[in-house]
Every structure is written in structure tokens, then in C-alpha cells.
Amino acid sequence: MRSARVYDEVSDDDGTRVLVDRVWPRGMRKEDPRVGHWLKDVAPSTELRKWYGHEEEKKAEFAKRYRAELKEEPAASALADLRDLAEEGPVTLVTATKDLKLSQVPVLLQMVGK
Template sequence: MASPDVHVARVYDPPASADGERVLVDRLWPRGLAKDAAALDDWCRDVAPSTELRRWYGHDPARFTEFARRYRTELSEPAAAEALATLRTRASRGRLTLLTATKDPAHSQAEVLAHLLRGKD
């Protein structure tokens, strides 16, 4: 069975026809972005890292490995696990683009989620 077609992008980038379903996976709404400009199918706040973890991480790439480990632990909590299950269902239906406002999507919760959804972890 092929792994799900899951991609990561910045929410500030213009939507593309190849995006499939577009889901914002940040806890906070992106600064300066109008809701209609985001062209979202959903905003999945419950799958985002806790405020405490997000602040500890501070988007420092040197902390990414530990951030990813702690974040995967948080994803086992009931609300996050349910949100992750919803994303799995979406990914099973076709292309899914996980959106984040971070400047470095490769070192974000969206990338951790993409790996999980693709069955890489």
C-alpha cells in the first residue's frame, strides 16, 4: 500500500490547485492573514503542540529532534489523538497539505505530523 500523499506548506503561500485538502495545524491564527485568503478546508487546533512546548522549542532547529519527540508524546493525549485520527482519515482520501505559519516548515509540527501520517514514524 502506498503511503498517503501528505505535504507541508506555509499558510502565507498562495493556494495551488494540487494542494488537495488544506488544513492549518497551528494553535494560533497566522498574523496578518485574512481568513478568506487562507483558502482552508479546516483549522485543526487540537493537533498543534501545547503552548508550553511551542515556547520551549522557539523554532530553534537545534532543538527539533527533542521537540519532535515531545510533540509525538503530546499527540497521544485524547484531544490531540482524535485530531490526528481525523487527519489520518483526510490523508487516506487523497492529497493533504498541512499548513503552518512558521518560516521554516521543515522544522515545524507540520513536518512531524506529515511523517506520522505517511507512516514514517
């Protein structure tokens, strides 16, 4: 499993691209191939996302709170769907976040275990 920005061009080795943001990325059409599947329920809640603000000093606490959210519905079902996709073949998690290291993607990669 890998990660990329949703604005990056599709690569031959991307496999299934999965948008893991709660909000649709600016300037993207629904049929844009860079998006792939949209699993918005696996994304952090709006409240958590706004609190975090991608601030480096909040990263550890964000990860802890986000893991807790992923254990509750509907996020737990969306995470199970993501795991199922990963079992079927290569998956690339995509996000509109500018800095992938400060996004939810590292937590998801850890939770999926691929």
C-alpha cells in the same frame, strides 16, 4: 501529503489544505482559501511551542515531546481526523512558521504516514 506556508498561494494540486497551528496566522481572514480546515488540536501545546522556539538544537527533543502529546487527547482525535482526510484525497499541511523544516509539520507527516 505535502506541506506549505499558509501565506503561499493555493495550488491546483494542494487538495485539502489543513492549518496545523494552534494560533491563527496574522493578517489572515477566517474565510481565506489559503487556510482550509483548521485543526488546532493537532498543533503542539503552547508550552511546548514556546519552549522549542524553532531552535535547531532542540529539534530532536521537540519531536519526541510532540509525538508524546499526539498520543493524548484532544491531539489524538485531531490526528485521527487528519489521517481520515488523508485517506479521502490529497492534503497539504499549512503553517505560518517561516521554516517548514523546523515546524511541527515534519513530525505530522511522519505520524500520518503519507
